[in-house]
Amino acid sequence: MSSPAIFPFKSNIDLDRNSNRHLYLQLCDQMIGFIKSGKLAPSSKLPGSRKLSEDLSIHRKTVIAAYDELMSQGWIESIPARGTFVSQDLPIVNPKKLKDFSTIIDTKNTAGFNFKKRKHLIRKGIKTLLIALKIDDGVPDHRLAPIEDIAKIYRNITKKAHHKELLMYGDIYGNINLRKALVIYLNQTRGLKITVDNILITRGSQMGIYLASQLLLNDKKTIITGNTNYMTADNTFTEAGGIIKRVSVDAQGINTNEIETICKEESISTIYVTSHHHHPTTVTLSAERRMHLLALAQQYKFAIIEDDYDYDFHYSNAPILPLASNDTDGNVIYIGGFTKIIAPALRIGYFIAPKEVVDEAARLRRILDRQGDTLLEQTLARMISNGDVQRHSNKVRRIYKARRDLFCKLLQNKLGDFFDFEIPKGGMAVWLQLKKPYHWDLIISAAQKQNLVFINDWKRYDNNNSGHNGFRIGFAALNEEEIIEVIEKLAEIIPNTIEK
DSSP: OOSBOOOOHHHHOOOOTTSSSOHHHHHHHHHHHHHHHTSSOTTOEEOOHHHHHHHHTSOHHHHHHHHHHHHHTTSEEEETTTEEEEOTTSOOOOOOOOOOTTOOSOOOOSOSSOOOOOGGGOOOOOOOOTTSEEEOSSOOOGGGSOHHHHHHHHHHHHHSGGGGGGGSOOOTTOOHHHHHHHHHHHHHHHOOOOOGGGEEEESSHHHHHHHHHHHHOGGGOEEEEESSOOHHHHHHHHHTTOEEEEEOEETTEEOHHHHHHHHHHSOOOEEEEOOSSOTTTOOOOOHHHHHHHHHHHHHHTOEEEEEOTTTTOBOSSSOOOOGGGGOSSSOEEEEEESTTTTOTTOOOEEEEOOHHHHHHHHHHHHHHOSOOOHHHHHHHHHHHHHTHHHHHHHHHHHHHHHHHHHHHHHHHHHHTTTEEOOOOSBSSEEEEEEOTTOOHHHHHHHHHHTTEEESSOGGGGOTTOOOOOEEEEEOTTSOHHHHHHHHHHHHHHHHHHOOO
């Protein structure tokens, strides 16, 4: 062992008595820092507990507790009749310039190793203020979530002794009671003809899109989307290695004639469609194009990823049944969830497909996220079986319809000279096209100065840089007073801001 340590503990250890972290742990943190930095080499002798307590003006028991903790972690060792030493088994580290080790958190920003960076996943950050009124692209109002119903059922489930098994590892396909409830719910409301073997429970619809893309788009396979499309889906397809081809979207939805032309020229793996309310433009895929798309899928053997993210919110008439309800050849992967019905934080969705596809998706999901929240899934199963979800859906649909009507009426009356838009038949957002040559950048910048913040960058809705000047603006998360405030602020800002 070495001679007594000469390291100046007294002048380099700084203990904060106002910190929530115990003094002995602060002492441990800093001594570990000295060892890691090489300032305290292996086999260096440490001062006795009495000496160190006097130097640091702390109780001797604090030093003893710190030494005990360091020994239990293997940093130091005690040798009878000789003293306490830095463990001789630790690797020797060349000393570096002395730093302030009172800071526990590592603040380095640059990794010391190479890793894959995904530029297509970078989003431009939008600064928001706590007091700002926020404009989103169509999310539910979390203030309307049936939190009391959820909490009541959740508590009831956790009190039952036989439900303790839900705390164990469960089925990788998801809670069986939720899958059974979904069979009834989706067959009744969507016209599907499925069994529990066709359902995989996911952490929201985005996980479903990810799983589908991983199964379908490896080796640079081609996927067709609309020329305006849900940007996160595009990023997911790119991440999976897919090649995106775009076709036009008009008032009847995605153009299936253009899809057919591409299919005649090359092999297509997948079509991605938000058939009920196209994202971002909100248009509904017409019945004629639905049947044409299904026929093309059967003829050319491609998959259809049908993202039915807000099926339950259709205001003009009964919702049009999804493509999956007429899929007779097993070409459709149907994806949906409950984040729009209840709240974004309730991360439960479903992946509906032929059994062999569900089996493969479940195996892939297993290495991504072993299973979901079984207690929450059991809670949702109970809410579906009790009719709670359906009642809540009916309630918020009436509220969102009233908000849509007010938003569009005020928008037309006060800002009709600047925007072109159609009143959406459903969903939670309006597709606004700013009349040229006006610019969104000027409006967004001026609005932020008035504490009116657009959460998303308008350019994310123009994935292929077509210059359509459109922006998707949500109304569902705003109550009537907030809608009035938003429109009034925009009516004040826009005429004084836009430049020709």
